[in-house]
Amino acid sequence: MTLTDTTFAAFGLAEPLVHGLQKAGFTTPTPIQAQAIGPQLEGRDILGVAQTGTGKTAAFGLPILHQLLALKGRPAPRTCRALILAPTRELAVQIEQSLRAFAGGARISTLLVLGGLSRGGQVRALSRGVDIVIATPGRLTDLIADGSCVLDQTRFVVLDEADRMLDMGFIQPVRRIVAALHPRRQSALFSATMPDEVRGLAESFLKDPVTVSVTPESTTVERIDQSVELVDGPLKRARLATIVGDPDVSRVIVFARTKRGADRVAENLAKDGIPAEAIHGNKAQNARQRALGAFRDGRVRVLVATDIVARGIDVPGVSHVVNYDLPDEPESYVHRIGRTGRNGAEGIAITLCAPDEVKKLRAVEKITRTRLLPASVEGVPERKQPRRGGGNGHGVGHHGAGQGRGRGPKPAMAEAQDAPARPRGRGPRRPRRAA
Known part of the structure; x- marks a missing residue:
């Protein structure tokens, strides 16, 4: 597919995914999707330099869903076929919601592995085997350590917002998770920026990746x-x-x-x-x-x-x-x-x-x-x-x-931080409509 193609159908995605995308209102691939989906469908690793709001979830999620739909049988107990790591709980939840929408009703099992949610429920779900685990590094390393989650059969892995994981001190847990994976896997790493430590992680994590880069900060x-x-x-x-x-x-x-x-x-x-x-x-x-x-x-x-x-x-x-x-x-x-x-x-x-x-x-x-x-x-x-x-x-x-442009709302005076506010002056402007 080239950047001039205008529909997701041009990728040759499975019919449930095309239907799910249409139902969710997705018709035209974004630049990151146009560059990243095709190589992943061909089995290539991806190094993506892109920030939030560029369509990254579909860029890595659609190839995973397409390839999972082609697999026979069920995942083995305590394993997952695909793993997506995110730095925050909110992002993990958002990714799972998007994957469910993209799947279009296809029978793909997903599991959120996060701190703050029932650990017992996560262990029970993993005991049956899961298609896709979306996790934050802390809780996942705990489940790996006690044997509740085994990653040696995981075929697809995504590290999303790797630079944010670095900022939050997750690089070492991520390295431990990567070490638990089978070497024969398809991997993707996405990051808004590429500091040296993230670049080093990418070099050890990815094999001959296709690099895609869109929307500098x-x-x-x-x-x-x-x-x-x-x-x-x-x-x-x-x-x-x-x-x-x-x-x-x-x-x-x-x-x-x-x-x-x-x-x-x-x-x-x-x-x-x-x-x-x-x-x-x-x-x-x-x-x-x-x-x-x-x-x-x-x-x-x-x-x-x-x-x-x-x-x-x-x-x-x-x-x-x-x-x-x-x-x-x-x-x-x-x-x-x-x-x-x-x-x-x-x-x-x-x-x-x-x-x-x-x-x-x-x-x-x-x-x-x-x-x-x-x-x-x-x-x-x-x-x-x-x-x-x-x-x-x-x-x-x-x-x-x-x-x-030098535009902004005029300031208004106030008495003190803990005193009730009395709105004064003109408020902010309404943002202009996009062309």
């Missing part, structure tokens, strides 16, 4: 209207309430730096009359899925999250992302704002930057190659900055946008 930034407001920490609460309280903010993810901070932001929004759900690593898996489900279904339009789950959130129609705190790792900024502006649409990202966070913002500017705040601003108290936008000398906003 900078192009995601280009689709998103970014703005920064320099706001003293105690004033952030009221400014956030003004932003998310605007009706044009139809679906927004707010990022906090810590788990406790995420809970506090959600609680304060609720006190200010704006229902919100919080999602982070300390939440039980069922609670995380309920919160994400409420956000996806529109029962709440504000989700507060930490970076550990940022890349596992794939909800269509996110109009805005708000960085309540700057991330510790500048790369996380790109993944945060990438929750909006997906599938060719435009989105809006707003960052509330306290003066003591300017250094973090400069690190973000370096990796995105985008000036977000005037060069003269170096974290001095806001009252020393020139007044702009009718401010009163406190909480003055400095706006910057990618590619020099």
